Amino acid sequence: MAFGLYLHIPYCKSKCSYCDFYSMGRRTEVPQAYVDALLREMRRFTNCDCTALRPDTLYFGGGTPSLLTPAQVTRLIDEASPVPSAEITLEANPDTVTAESLAGYRKAGVNRLSIGVQSASDRQLALLGRAHTTQTARAAFEMAQKAGFTNISGDIMLALPDYSRTEFDETLSLIAEGGATHISSYLLKIEEKTKFGLHPPKGLPEEDQAADFYLYAVEQFAARGYAQYEISNFAQPGYESRHNMIYWELGDYLGIGPAAYSCMSGERFHYPADLNAFIARTAPVLPDGKTDAEEYIMLQLRLAHGLDLKKLRTGFGLSLNEEQHKKITLYQKAGLCTFSGDVLWLTPKGLLVQNSILTELF
Structure with missing residues (x-):
């Protein structure tokens, strides 16, 4: 059975208007104290009876993991000691990567890059609170390929304000022509405590319109060679996310960082959403109960x-x-x-x- 390790990087240059993930805005780097805390917690679990496994998948999620320096990524990967064939993914925002940083990530051992594109409309990106432009996103794919990445995922958001099939088509073309082997595609959801939750944007499609966008997207992904294998995920053959499959198959995974969740031998637990407590080592690991049949059924029916x-x-x-x-x-x-x-x-x-x-x- 595969074992996955997730490292949460809760820092961003700015908070997107729709995002309710736990992260701190107005950051341009990841403090060394936080990296040290991740290393400490990794050793804590490695040295206990919870697991002595080497991860088959390692996932840097966020937040904005591409605010990590290649040297920090190297330290974290070395400490994790993944198996030689491990899938190692790093999420990246287009405006936070350079040719040098991408080459550094690749040298550190990252072999899968997930680029947050969302839309090929600069107007839409500004409304979403994204810091990049269409040109920046296109450049990120080009730099990623030059750095040696052959396993690249791109994110697309559907049913955005005043959304159109033209906008979707342009976004899909940008990602597909950028060399993506995998696409994650999500319908915009207005979360209560986000900027959009406090001030909903105008022009949101009705529920039936959003459903039509989703069905259209599924057809277009298939036409481009991206087969649906999960409700929101599409891949060329052999490029399905091995890490996410561990989640969906109720496998063993360890999540480290504030608001990170874990599941080991059917037991769920998580860290509280408290960055300072995590760094200070005062954050408890909180139990969440056992996996059950209801959860299994729900997850299996998400999968192709x-x-x-x-x-x-x-x-x-x-x-x-x-x-x-x-x-x-x-x-x-x-x-x-x-x-x-x-x-x-x-x-x-x-x-x-x-x-x-x-x-x-x-």
């Missing part, structure tokens, strides 16, 4: 391979009853799912109403 009913029965002792089979037949007729008798898959249309299906069916 679907929910295997034999595994559900073996792992959790659950089988579908006659009433549930009748509902599945209705979902099939509505084009929401495919059912082989042993495996239940949601179609792209079904993924849009996954929560409703889960509520009705389980």
Whole structure:
């Protein structure tokens, strides 16, 4: 079973208007004290009974991990001691990378880069609070390829204010022509404590319009050779995110940093969202309970391979009853799912109403 390690980097040059991830804005670098705290916590877990595993995947998430220097990344990777074949991902904002830093990350051992593009519209980027431009994003892909990255992911946000298919097409072209082997695509969600939550932007599409954008995006990704393998993720063959698959398959992963979550041997725990306490070593690790059948079902139905009913029965002792089979037949007729008798898959249309299906069916 693969083991994943996540390192949270909670620093950003500025907070995006839609972002509710735990991070500090107005930062241009990652303090050495924070890197030292990450190293300390990595040793803490390595030296306990929790795990002595070397990670199969290592993920630098944020925040803005590309504010780390290559030397800091090198220290963290060396301490993690991933297996030789490990997937090592670093999230990067286009405005925070240079040819030198990307070459340094690659030399340190990073072999997968995730570039936050979001849109190819400069007007939209400004509204979102992104610090880069379309030109900056295009340059980041060019520099990444020159630095030797062959596994590159690009982010696209859908259903933005006054959104159009033209904007999507231009964004997809920028990412695909930039050499991306993977794409993460998310519908904009207005979170309560964000800038958009306090002051919602005008021009947001209606729910049906947003659904149409999603279905259109799925078709266009497929036309470009990016197969859907999860509700929001698309990849060329062999370039699926190995790290994220650990999450979705309820595997073992350790998250280190404020607001970072973990799951080891079915037990969940997390650090509180308190940067100062994390650095000062006063942040407790808080238990979150055990994984369960409900979580397993939800995650499996997000994935293209679907929910295997034999595994559900073996792992959790659950089988579908006659009433549930009748509902599945209705979902099939509505084009929401495919059912082989042993495996239940949601179609792209079904993924849009996954929560409703889960509520009705389980």
